[in-house]
Amino acid sequence: MTIIVHHLENSRSQRILWMLEELGLPYEVKRYERNKKTMLAPPELRQVHPLGKSPVIQDGDTVVAETGAIIEYLVEKADGRLGPPAHRDAILRYRFFLHYAEGSLMPPLLVLLVLGRVPIFGKRAQARIMPMITNHLDYLERELAGREWFVGSELSAADIMMSFPLEAARQRVGLDGAYPNITAWLDRIHARPSYRRALERGGPYAYA
Numbered sequence: 001m002t003i004i005v006h007h008l009e010n011s012r013s014q015r016i017l018w019m020l021e022e023l024g025l026p027y028e029v030k031r032y033e034r035n036k037k038t039m040l041a042p043p044e045l046r047q048v049h050p051l052g053k054s055p056v057i058q059d060g061d062t063v064v065a066e067t068g069a070i071i072e073y074l075v076e077k078a079d080g081r082l083g084p085p086a087h088r089d090a091i092l093r094y095r096f097f098l099h100y101a102e103g104s105l106m107p108p109l110l111v112l113l114v115l116g117r118v119p120i121f122g123k124r125a126q127a128r129i130m131p132m133i134t135n136h137l138d139y140l141e142r143e144l145a146g147r148e149w150f151v152g153s154e155l156s157a158a159d160i161m162m163s164f165p166l167e168a169a170r171q172r173v174g175l176d177g178a179y180p181n182i183t184a185w186l187d188r189i190h191a192r193p194s195y196r197r198a199l200e201r202g203g204p205y206a207y208a
Contacts, residue, residue: 013055
């Protein structure tokens, strides 16, 4: 059965398209444009899920919202592909990054974006957020020092979850020469044929 992806432009849902391409699962894209003034999702998404946010997928009669929940659903549907590896330490690392992406890394990046739209006061407040973001980036740079991927030697769903916040970080903060491992990781994911196919299916994406 073909999965329907309710895909909002320049959003977390790009990860779901990439995940589906990596898994080779059949899917259709229903693309939504943001409101040009508010940058919020259109009200039509409320007809799919009460929260009116993206990503949301429909798999037959099943509707799944929230990126992490969708990722876990797809791993299960694909019989564990891109899921946690067998080794216990790697399993714990996989679970950590799967939840860290949205639970810890994305919130300060979102705050930075919102504050950037507030005149005067916002700029001063941004300066107080930056040390927190720098701490995250320094940590991730060290994590990638000995591995190509966040969990180990192979791509996993944890990498797919980490893609959007680090793409957003490159745009909102900039990743200079201080973060060669993160930059190389981003280059690796963007070079993957499955990632390129997801871009073609999803339409323009500002963070790639």
